[in-house]
Amino acid sequence: MNLSSILLKVISKLDGERTINAGLHLLRGKRSGQTLQDVEYYGLKAFFGILPKLHSEQFDKAANLLHDSGFISILNDSLVQLTERGLQAVGDLPSFHFNGWDYRGSEMVFFGRLSLIVQTVSNFKVGEKSFMPIQKEQDIQTFVRKLLYNQRLDEPAFAYHLSTELKLALNRSEMNESQKTIITHRLVGHGLTGWTWNQLANNLKLNPNAIRLLFIESLHKLLFVIESSADLPILRKTAENIKVATYLTDSSVKTKQLFNRGLSMEEIAITRKLKVSTIEDHFVEMSIDDREFPLTQFVSMEDAEAVIIKAGEMGTRRLRLLKSEFESLSYFQIRLILGARTGGET
Amino acid sequence: MDIRGILKEKFGFDEFRPGQEDVIRDVITGKDTIAILPTGMGKSLCYQLPAYAMDGQVLIISPLVSLMEDQVAAMKRQGEKRVVALNSFLSYSEKQRIMAEMGQYKFVFISPEMLVQKNVTSHFQTTNVTLLVVDEAHCISQWGFDFRPDYLRIGEFFSGSNRPTVLALTATADDKVIADMTRYLQLKSPTIHRHSVDRPNISYSMVKVNSEGEKTEWIKERTLSTAGPGIIYVASRKRADELASILQQQNVSSASYHAGKEQEDRAFIQEQFINGEIHWICATNAFGMGIHKDDVRQIIHEHVPQAIAGYIQEVGRAGRDGDLSAATLLYSPDDEGRMRFIIQENFPKEREIRYYERLIAENIPSSEAAEMASIHETGKRVIDYYLERMTIEEAILLMDELIREKEAQLQKMLRLIYTNQCIRKEVLACFGENLHSKSKSCCSVCGIEDDRWLMDMKSIVYNKKCMGWQERLIAILG
Numbered sequence: 001m002n003l004s005s006i007l008l009k010v011i012s013k014l015d016g017e018r019t020i021n022a023g024l025h026l027l028r029g030k031r032s033g034q035t036l037q038d039v040e041y042y043g044l045k046a047f048f049g050i051l052p053k054l055h056s057e058q059f060d061k062a063a064n065l066l067h068d069s070g071f072i073s074i075l076n077d078s079l080v081q082l083t084e085r086g087l088q089a090v091g092d093l094p095s096f097h098f099n100g101w102d103y104r105g106s107e108m109v110f111f112g113r114l115s116l117i118v119q120t121v122s123n124f125k126v127g128e129k130s131f132m133p134i135q136k137e138q139d140i141q142t143f144v145r146k147l148l149y150n151q152r153l154d155e156p157a158f159a160y161h162l163s164t165e166l167k168l169a170l171n172r173s174e175m176n177e178s179q180k181t182i183i184t185h186r187l188v189g190h191g192l193t194g195w196t197w198n199q200l201a202n203n204l205k206l207n208p209n210a211i212r213l214l215f216i217e218s219l220h221k222l223l224f225v226i227e228s229s230a231d232l233p234i235l236r237k238t239a240e241n242i243k244v245a246t247y248l249t250d251s252s253v254k255t256k257q258l259f260n261r262g263l264s265m266e267e268i269a270i271t272r273k274l275k276v277s278t279i280e281d282h283f284v285e286m287s288i289d290d291r292e293f294p295l296t297q298f299v300s301m302e303d304a305e306a307v308i309i310k311a312g313e314m315g316t317r318r319l320r321l322l323k324s325e326f327e328s329l330s331y332f333q334i335r336l337i338l339g340a341r342t343g344g345e346t
Numbered sequence: 347m348d349i350r351g352i353l354k355e356k357f358g359f360d361e362f363r364p365g366q367e368d369v370i371r372d373v374i375t376g377k378d379t380i381a382i383l384p385t386g387m388g389k390s391l392c393y394q395l396p397a398y399a400m401d402g403q404v405l406i407i408s409p410l411v412s413l414m415e416d417q418v419a420a421m422k423r424q425g426e427k428r429v430v431a432l433n434s435f436l437s438y439s440e441k442q443r444i445m446a447e448m449g450q451y452k453f454v455f456i457s458p459e460m461l462v463q464k465n466v467t468s469h470f471q472t473t474n475v476t477l478l479v480v481d482e483a484h485c486i487s488q489w490g491f492d493f494r495p496d497y498l499r500i501g502e503f504f505s506g507s508n509r510p511t512v513l514a515l516t517a518t519a520d521d522k523v524i525a526d527m528t529r530y531l532q533l534k535s536p537t538i539h540r541h542s543v544d545r546p547n548i549s550y551s552m553v554k555v556n557s558e559g560e561k562t563e564w565i566k567e568r569t570l571s572t573a574g575p576g577i578i579y580v581a582s583r584k585r586a587d588e589l590a591s592i593l594q595q596q597n598v599s600s601a602s603y604h605a606g607k608e609q610e611d612r613a614f615i616q617e618q619f620i621n622g623e624i625h626w627i628c629a630t631n632a633f634g635m636g637i638h639k640d641d642v643r644q645i646i647h648e649h650v651p652q653a654i655a656g657y658i659q660e661v662g663r664a665g666r667d668g669d670l671s672a673a674t675l676l677y678s679p680d681d682e683g684r685m686r687f688i689i690q691e692n693f694p695k696e697r698e699i700r701y702y703e704r705l706i707a708e709n710i711p712s713s714e715a716a717e718m719a720s721i722h723e724t725g726k727r728v729i730d731y732y733l734e735r736m737t738i739e740e741a742i743l744l745m746d747e748l749i750r751e752k753e754a755q756l757q758k759m760l761r762l763i764y765t766n767q768c769i770r771k772e773v774l775a776c777f778g779e780n781l782h783s784k785s786k787s788c789c790s791v792c793g794i795e796d797d798r799w800l801m802d803m804k805s806i807v808y809n810k811k812c813m814g815w816q817e818r819l820i821a822i823l824g
Contacts, residue, residue, distance in 0.1 A: 115610075122822045130423035134613055136415050138440045156824065163823035170815065180815035186610070189822030193621055194614040195812070196601065202594065203812045 001217070002210045004062040005093055006047065008082075011072055012090045013042045016081040017318045020074070024059045027051045029104050031249050033281030040288045041317040041338055045101035050216055052105040058209070097174070099220045102243050107219040110242045112140045113147075115187050115194075117238060120144065121162055122189030124153035134188050147237055165232045173225045178204055179218035182211060247289045248282075255282035256290075280332045287339030295340040299333045307337045349374070352398050357424070363388045365541040373477065373513050374399050378536040380483070380514045380527060384543060384662050389515050390417060393479040394426075397452060402476030405510070406455045409482045409494055411435055412612075413635050414455045421453065428452035432460050445469065458496035467503050475510045480531060482635075483514035484655070487526035495731035501532040512536075517662065518543065518655040520777055543658055543777050547665045550769040551674045551790040552762075561648055561676045562592060568646070568674075569598045572800045574625030576644035579651075579660055581688070583630055589648070590628040599810075600626035603633045623810065634660060640667040643800075647675040650685050653755040654762060654776050670787055670799055677763055682756075689752045694725045696742050702729065703738055768792050 010023045018038065025035040029049020039048050066072045071086035082090065116135040123131045133141060151158055170180050181204065185195040201208040223242065226235045246253060258268045265283070269276045287293045295304060303326070310325050311317060322334050349370055353359050362370075366388055369381045373396040383389050397404045408414040411433045418431045430444055430451045448454070448469065460466055478500075480486070486497040504510065514527050514536070528536055555561050565578060580586050583604040590602035601615045601624050618624040620639050627633060642664045651657040657675075665671030694702065698719045705715035716726040728748075732741040758776060765772050769789035771781040787794045813821065 118822060125824060132416070132419055132613075132617070134610065136412070136435075136609060136613075138436050142440065159823045163819055166819055166823070167816065177815070181812050181818075184815040184818040184822075185812060187818075187822060188614075188617075192818075192822055193617045193623060194610065195810075196607075196611040196614050198591075198601070198611075199810065200812070203810070 001094065001096070001213050002062075002207065003051075003058065003213065004065045006050075006096065006213065007059075007062050008066055008071060008086065008090060009093055009096065010044060010047055011066070011080055012082055012086070013044055014038070014080070016075065016079055017042075017316060018080065019078045020063050020072075020080045023063075023080075024054065024056065027059070028054050029100065033284055036249075036285055036288065037335065037339065039101065046096065046098040048100040049104040050098050050100040050213075096217065097221055098217055099224065101247070103220060103223065104244060106242050106244070107216060107223060109140065110223060110239055111186070111219055112137060113143055113238050114235075116140060116144045117148065117234075118162065118166075118187045119189060120148060121153060121159050122192075125156060125159045126190050127154070128190055131190070134194065162234055165235050169222055169225050169229070169232055169235055172229065173218070173221040175218045175221055176214075178206070179214050179221075182215050183218050183222070186215070248285055251278075252282040252285045255279055256286055259283075259286075280335075284332075284335045284339050287336045293336075293340050295336060298336050299329065303329060303333070304337045304341060307334060308341050311338065349395060349399065352395055356398055357391065357395070363391075365539060366391055369513075369539050370395050372537045372539070373511060376511045378512045378533040380516075380519075380524060380533070380536045380538045382516055382519050382538070382540040384517055384541060384545065389481075389517075390420075392515065393477060393513055394421070394453075396477060400476045402474040402510075403451065404453050404477045404479060405470060405475045406453065406479040406481055407458055407461060407497075407500060408455050409458065409485050409497070410635060411457060413481075414457065418455055426453065429455070431455040432466070433457040434460060448473070458494065458500060461503065462496065462499050471503065478504060478510045478512045480512065480514045480527075482516060483527050483531070484516040484519050484523050486530050487519075487523040493728070495727045498530050498731060501530045504532075517659050518777070520655065523655070542774075542779055543662075544770065544774055544779070544781070545662060545665065546783075546785045547668055547787075548661060548671045548673050549785070549787040549789060549794045550661070550773070551672065551794070552764075552769065553674055553676050553790070555676055555678050557678055558680070561678065562589070564676060565589065565646065565648065566593065566596055566598075569593055569600070569626055570596060573643060574599075575619065575622065575639065575642050576626050576646060577633065577642060577660075577663060578626060578628045578646045578648060579631065579633075580628055581630075581649035581684075585648070586628045586630055590626075593626060593628070598626060599624050600628060602628045604630040605632040631656065631660065634663050637663070639663075641669070642666070643669075643671050645671075645673045647673075650675070650677055650681040650756075650759060650763065652685060652689060652752065652759070654759055654773065657759065657762075658773060658777075672787075672794075672800055675763065682760060685756055686753070689756065690749065692722060692724055693745055693749050693752070694719070694721045694729050695745070699729060699738065699742055699745065703733065766791060 006027070007023055010026060011020070014022055022035070022038055025032070026038060026044055026047055027050060029052055039045055063072075066086070067074070069085075070083055071089050073081055073083050075081055112135045116133060119131065119134050123129070135141060135144075170183070175183070182200055185200060188194040195203075197208045197211050200211050204211065206214075223239055226232055226239050227243070248256065254272065255268055258271060263271065265276060265279050269279045272279070287295065307322060307326060307329070311322060314321060316322070317338060319331055319334055323329070323331060326334065349367070353362065365381070365383050369379060369383075369392045372379045373392065381389070381392055383392070393404060393406065406417075408417065414431045414433060418429050421429045428451050430453070432441070432444060432454060434457060436444070445465070456466075461470070480497070480500060485494040486500070487493065504512070512531055512533055514531060514533070516523075519527065524538065527533070553564065555564060569576075578589065580589060583606045586602040586604050590600050593600040601618070603612060603615050607615075615624065615627065616637060619627055620637070645661050645664045647657070647660070651660070661673040664673060698721050702715050702719040702721055705718060706712060710718070712726070712730065716723075721729065729741065729745070732744060736744070762769060762772050762776075768781065768791055770785065770792075774781050784792070
């Protein structure tokens, strides 16, 4: 697993309809109307925000690698397309098990909590009650302190339960051996120091970026197992509030509240001192997120059906192409239709 | 209770380390005090102990969040629970909670940028702070190598009549820096305690090479044939990573450390180094503050430091256990020009300052404006501070003066490198001290009588191996 293989997968979904930068925004989890829309239209939820701090140089390197290997080509209008060889290469890719849409970087908060819990329990088990906490973030420390409050940490039973839960969860998670090695070596205990990304890379003979991607995917796998297992009480508490509660941006939530109170789009724009185009973005987000979105307040059912059928025939989600087929509809209306009617995976 | 009683009861020591007792007595009697103690001499005891002999709160201003957290954790380990850190990494709700409960803390660590926030300032101006500690106080001096403009504001907030006693702590300060500390912290005829910067167990060597490539070769050879633990200071993050991987290829137990690494990785490396699993750290000047390791045997500089004070502070991390240690500085003919370039780059120039001010006047956000005017982060902090307080013409003149001062510091550093006098003597002279007795292992000019210890110790080969995952879990949790 490496960045360029993930990028290849992403490009195969956006094939010929977006520029290469759409991939960068997606991996970073940019919460703009365009990116959120892409996520929905092209079925890219898995990869949304898996690398919040991705540097553009790193991204460019991965993109250039694909280009130099002849997997992708850039069209005149700078849209990116798979080549024949690229198409074959996509077929050879392993299957990825990210769930970026649900976690958006907060899997790292989960791991922060887990590592501090493990470090604390490991130290208390041998009677060591003072140590340098491996997590410096106050929120994580407070969470862990609350979670461990009133637990009998000095008795070996607690450490045993935690160890058993972790073993169970790792076994159920379908992680590969490398992933299990990585995750356990990022944990620290009494007298056992953690391994840096570079040290893991040298030992496992992989590059450091691949290690990090494997790590993030393994956390997504682990969280999936934890959420669906009733017999992992400590880990479930550790994973509390890690999954996003609402998929809407904060700003869209406010717009939605005003809309529910009966305000029109123009009124919302005036009340919130925002441009109408911004409010339109919020509505598109709502159409994607909300199964109950009242689409027919904005377009007729007939138009909606027609657009969906046409999009299927043409095999495109590109607004400009669809707009030229439906002169009477606005871009905004077409975006709402695509949002509400392609909702979920493609 | 007498201070020796407190020393025994609260800290478990029978004796003070050299220099501590005098500082503590002055602080308790309410005198403004400047204490210049080398790293590892127990600076923190100088405010922790008086706190137990005084009523009211102790406010400690500390420049680095990581340093602050280390100190808080260390105090909690000693059993002092009434300690808290207030810095910009706290969430809003955490900060509110701490502010609401502020009365219950005896020791409050705070970052300078936090102190200048309105509600925080007004809180501390009205509560009973008896002692204000300024840690790493040399950061207040624009002549210093670590200048932090936020520090300049500290004095402005505690200028009233019932202001607390101030204790300024630092490891290194020459007369100019002392004058700045006194002036900007508005100290009232402070007592100055200065412990000698001389560290007789450390030898100083200057090694001339012809190129950067030779430096790499020298370091390879050195790390293969002599023992750590050691720190290799380099000029950039990129170089730290590069050198660490070159050494790893030789099987030398090493890792890189700099502020560009993630927090967890930095913590892992620090722990591994302290634990003795890693023997060489290739680091920028981000490594060192707050790291407690007594048996560091070697400090190698692969670049020419910008100022002697910074150099001495880095060298001072060797040999805290009192055993023989070696400091080596490698230099090549290109270094002078390279350092000058870095210094110039850190200070905004006239054209950039004028452009920056024009952009600000056009209501462009300051961080964007700085980027457009190609002013670095440090440069921006410096210029923001001065533009608030003086006209642009004055600020431009001052920048010129600062660059000249930095150049003068670089010249001093270069003199130290090229001198044919005793290096130790020259170092001491820079801090206004005389050399009283000569070390056997003195310096590359006087000769190092006995450095067999260095050769006798075997270098340690890197042999860290991953465990199986189940084995690892059992090792951690059982």
